[in-house]
Amino acid sequence: MALLRGCLCRSEEDFRGLLNLENLRLFSYKEIRAATNNFDRSNKLGRGGFGTVYKGVWGDGTAFAAKVLCSESEQGIKEFLAEIESISEAKHANLVRLLGCCIQRKNRILVYEYLENNSLDHALQLQANGATRLTWSTRADICVGTAKGLSYLHEEHEPNIVHRDIKASNVLLDRDYRPKIGDFGLAKLFPDNATHISTGVVGTCGYLAPEYFVHGQLTKKADVYSFGVLVLEIISGRRISQTIHSDMFLVREAWVLYQQGSLLDMVDARMEDYQEEEVLRYLRVGLACTQAAPSSRPTMGQVVALLSRPVCSASFTCSEVAPR
Template structure:
C-alpha cells in the first residue's frame, strides 16, 4: 500500500503550476531557468533531498542498480520516498531530460512504481519515487535471508499476474509504448501487501544504449537477457517478454536465476526445460509452498516456457500472457519450442541438448527470418486458449 496521503506545506509545493510570482520567489526555479514551468513535474532542490536522506547517509541506502543508488528519505510533508541518485551520465540536456521525465511521470498504473519528481540541479540528476515497504522481489523472496513462508501461492501468483499487467500496460496501452529492457527481480518492488510494482521503466531513454546493456551484466542478471538482444542488439517488446518468463520461473521455484549462474550451477531455464521434457515439472515448484494447486503452478511454468522460446516471434504478447495466467485455459503444448539462452550461460561441458539445439536453431532463424524474428505479432498457432 502507498503511504497515507498528506497535505503538503507551502514550502513543499515546488510544482510547475504555481503562479509566476511564486516561481520567481523560488531560487531553485531560477537555477534552471524556469524550464520546469513548462512541464508537469515536481522539482526538488538538491538541499531538500540531501536533508530528506540525512546527507545521503549510507544507513538509508536501500538499493543499488545499473542506473544509480537508492536511498530512503522523508520529505517535508512527512511522506517517505525512495531517492534514486543517477550515476550514469545522461546524454540529454536539462530540457530534454525533463521532457522524458515528464513522460515517465504521466505513465500511471497500479503495477508501476510512481515517479513523484526529480532534481536537476547542476550536474545532479536525481529521481524521487514512492517508497515501498517490502523492498524488491529479489530481496523479499530470493535472498538467502528471506522468509518464503510469507510467499504463499496466492501471493506469488498475484505477483506474476501484477507484473504481467504492468508490462502489458507499458507495451500496449500507452501512446508511446515503453520497452523496459531490464525486467528482473530487483526491479520489481513490493508494497506492504506484496502488490508488485515495476520500477525503472522508461529510464533507458535517458542514457546511451550501452549503459543499460552493461549495467544488466554488472548487476549479475545476465540470465534475464533474451538471446536476440544479447547477440544482435535487437530490442523489442519480445525481449521484455523473455525476461518476464525467467522471472515467473524464479517466483514459482523460489530460486534465483542469476545466483545459479554465479554458483556455476545448472541455470534455472535449462533445469525447467529438462524437467518439462521428462514430464516432471512439478519438481520445479518451490517445496516451501504448502497446499499449492499443482495444476495451476504447472500452468504458470508452461506460460513462462512459451515466453522463453528461442524464436522471438513465437513468444506471446503480454496481453496474451495476462489471459493465460488469469484464466484456467488449455495451452497447446504441441506449439511449444525449446527455449533460447546463450552458450556462455552454461559453464559445464559438454553443452546440454537444450542449449546446443536452441543455439543452432536460433542462429539459423536469425539469419533467415530476421523480418519475422523481431515482429511484435505472434502467430495465432502459438497457443490455443479455451476454457476447460
C-alpha cells in the first residue's frame, strides 16, 4: 500500500487518493453511527491517545469495534494513515483484523473485528478483583500467541513492522482468550537495510526500552523489551501501572528475585495448577527480553522457540539488570 508519509490530507478525496481501496471496505458514517446507537456511552469499549473505541452491531447481528479518531488532531490524522498502512495487509491469527474505514467529511473511523473479552489489561483487572480466574494454561497461551504475532510483524511481514506500543491494553482477547495485537497507530515500517530508526519517543511508560526512552533509537528490540514486561505482568498478575512509581518496579523486582534465586516469588498467588519449571521458563524468557542491552535480547522468533522448549541456563545472562 502506498501512502504519502507526512501528507496532511484533509478532504475525503485526499484520503481516497492515498488508500488502496481494494484491500479495505469503505463504511458510511451513517451506518456506523446507527450500528453504535449514535456512539452511545454504553457501547464505549475504551479510549486511547487519539480516539475512542465503540462496540457496534450490524443488522445481521455481527459485532465490530469502531475506533473514532479525533479529526481535528494532526497527530490523529497521521495515526489514522499509519494504522491503515501498517495493518491493512497484515494477516495473522494473532493480529486484530482491520475490516475497513470511514473517511466521510471530517470523520475518520477504523472498523475492526470485535473481540469478546476486551483486553489483557481488563482481564488482569478482573483477576485482581477476583471477578475471573486466569489459569496458567490461558496465561501461557496469551504469551505464546502474542509472541507469534510480534514475530510475524518483525520477521515475516514485508516490510517489517515495529509496533512501538506493545502493552496489556493493546493485546485483545477473543471469546476463548486467544490474544490479538491491536492499535497500530504508532507502528513504524522498518526498512530491510536499517539497523535502527531515530524517532521521537512515543509509547507507554513502563514498557519503553531504555535505549529508546533515553536516545530515541528504535529497533525491533524495543518491542521485545515491551513483550518481556508483558510476560512479567501476565505471570505476576500485576499491572505495570501499579508498580511504575514504586521503589520495586516490576521489572527490577523480577531481576532482584532472579539474582536471589527466588524467581517463583513473582508468580501470582491466585494462580493454581502449574508446573514450576514451566513457569520459570516463561519468567526467564521475560527477563531475557528485558535486558538493558538490546543486543542481549532475543529476537521474537527466538522467543517463540524459547517458549516452546526448556530454556537452558546459558540462553541468556543476567549480568545487566534492566534500569528503572
